Structure formats: structure tokens, C-alpha cells
Amino acid sequence: MVVRLGSLKINNMATTLSSKIVKIRKEHQCYSCYRKFPIGTQMNYWAGLYEGTFNACYSCLTCVQVMNMDTETEFPEGYVNEMLSKGESPEQLLERLK
Ligand SMILES: [Zn+2]
Numbered sequence: 001m002v003v004r005l006g007s008l009k010i011n012n013m014a015t016t017l018s019s020k021i022v023k024i025r026k027e028h029q030c031y032s033c034y035r036k037f038p039i040g041t042q043m044n045y046w047a048g049l050y051e052g053t054f055n056a057c058y059s060c061l062t063c064v065q066v067m068n069m070d071t072e073t074e075f076p077e078g079y080v081n082e083m084l085s086k087g088e089s090p091e092q093l094l095e096r097l098k
Helices: 061-068 079-083 090-097
Strands: 003-005 008-010 014-023 042-050 053-060
Touching: 042 061, 053 061, 061 079, 061 090, 079 090
Parallel strands: none
Antiparallel strands: 003 008, 014 042, 042 053
């Protein structure tokens, strides 16, 4: 079963407590593509329990869209980064998947 809450979907090992789009107030690294984003960027903040442990992470909106295109897959850390072809950006990946 896939849990879909807010704009970020997490696999069934996770319980979502909070998932929302926020404007970041300090630099954050995207959980999925590992890019760093500057203050003021809109990112998806997710907080919840993963295998019983509290976790919180930020994902860029491009990665959220990539993850939302797949209804079954689990999304471990670095998920989008690993899907990229050499030299491809997450935005190009998103276009390729559309
Ligand atoms: Zn990202």
C-alpha cells in the first residue's frame, strides 16, 4: 500500500506526520537528488516515522513530481539521483518520464 499525503508519497514502511510545501529558511539538500537549494526555495518538507524512527527531510519539487509519477516504488534516499542518466538533470528526467 502506498501512502499519499500532501504532495509527497511515501512507501508503506513510513507513517507521514507532516508533508507540506515550504519556503526554506536555510540551505537544504534534497533527499532524492542530493542537490543543495538556497534560502527561499520552495521544497516539500516531510516528517514522519520510518520503521518506527522519526525522520524529516526536504525534497525539491522536481523530485516530488518524479516520485509522484510512480505509484508503486519505494523511495529511498537518493532515489532520483540514482535514476538519472549521466549528465542528466532531475528536470530532464521528469520530462523523459512524462
Ligand atoms: Zn531533488
